[in-house]
Amino acid sequence: MFYRHISSDIKLSLTIPQYATDIFYLIKKNQTWLKQRFNWSDTITSVTDVENFIKLELLKFQQSIGLHTTIFYKNKIAGVAGFTDIYSGIGQLEYWLSEEHADKGIMAASLKELIHVGFSNYTIDTIEMRCTENSCQQLPVELNFEQKCKALSMTGMDALKSHTVYYIERKQFFAHVNRQQHHELCT
Numbered sequence: 001m002f003y004r005h006i007s008s009d010i011k012l013s014l015t016i017p018q019y020a021t022d023i024f025y026l027i028k029k030n031q032t033w034l035k036q037r038f039n040w041s042d043t044i045t046s047v048t049d050v051e052n053f054i055k056l057e058l059l060k061f062q063q064s065i066g067l068h069t070t071i072f073y074k075n076k077i078a079g080v081a082g083f084t085d086i087y088s089g090i091g092q093l094e095y096w097l098s099e100e101h102a103d104k105g106i107m108a109a110s111l112k113e114l115i116h117v118g119f120s121n122y123t124i125d126t127i128e129m130r131c132t133e134n135s136c137q138q139l140p141v142e143l144n145f146e147q148k149c150k151a152l153s154m155t156g157m158d159a160l161k162s163h164t165v166y167y168i169e170r171k172q173f174f175a176h177v178n179r180q181q182h183h184e185l186c187t
Contacts, residue, residue, distance in 0.1 A: 002061075002069065004117070006109050012069040015057060015080060019070050020050040022077045026098055033099040057082070064122060071110050073101055081110050083118055089125040091118045108142055115143065119170045128167045140166035144173070 002014035015023075024047045027034065034041035044050060060066025068082035081095035093114065097107050111129075118124045128148070129140055140147075145166035 002067065004069075004113050006113050009074050010106055010109050011072040011075075012081070012110055012113060013072065014061065015054050015068045015070045015082070017051050017054050019077060020054055021047050023070070023080065024050045026077055026079070030098045034096060038096060057084075060085075067114070067117070067122075069110075069114065071097065071106060073104075073106050078106060081107070081114055083114070083122070083124075083127075086118075086122055086124060089123060091122065091124040091127045093118070093127050093129045095129075108139060111139070111143060115168065115173060119173055124170065126167050126169050127173075128165055131164050131166065144168060 002012075004012040006012065013019075024044065027041060027044050027050070031041055054068070057066055057068035061068065065086045066083050067086075068080065068084070070077055071079045071081055078101040079095065079097035081093070083091045084094045085092040093111065095107060095111060115127055118127055127145075129145065131140060145168045148165040148167045
């Protein structure tokens with residue numbers, strides 16, 4: 001099973017069906033906040049919806065075309081993050097965090113680890129992430145992603161939501177990691 005200990009407070013674990021109930025109630029508790037950022041939050045109406053999603057993500061994990069993790073903060077579920085699709089050398093990184101856990105560095109630390117895992121363990125050359133105007137605009141910059149383009153997606157019956165697509169390439173990521181390690185050794 002996939003598991004990463006990031007810090008004394010932050011851990012990543014492969015998302016499994018046993019987490020479905022807690023994830024469902026976290027989504028419902030954060031419904032208004034999530035709806036401002038993501039298209040899918042209104043479509044989750046039951047624990048079964050979450051269980052079905054997890055089963056799909058586990059199939060992707062078995063086929064090495066996805067990796068969906070649950071983020072634990074102080075041993076409680078705080079959100080999720082992972083590669084929803086890996087195809088043609090591109091990993092689509094998606095994530096969400098509960099409102100109470102935002103702006104604590106939890107997501108940046110989790111994504112940094114997932115990016116490393118993605119480039120080290122999957123046939124990924126480029127990782128992409130999408131951000132709406134209401135979400136995460138500073139996070140890709142903090143993680144050394146570059147802006148690629150703007151895109152539109154449907155948020156409901158007739159609403160469009162604008163996204164900015166960011167990307168980072170394998171060589172760019174490891175060059176930055178190597179610079180950081182060199183700097184740490186020299187100080």
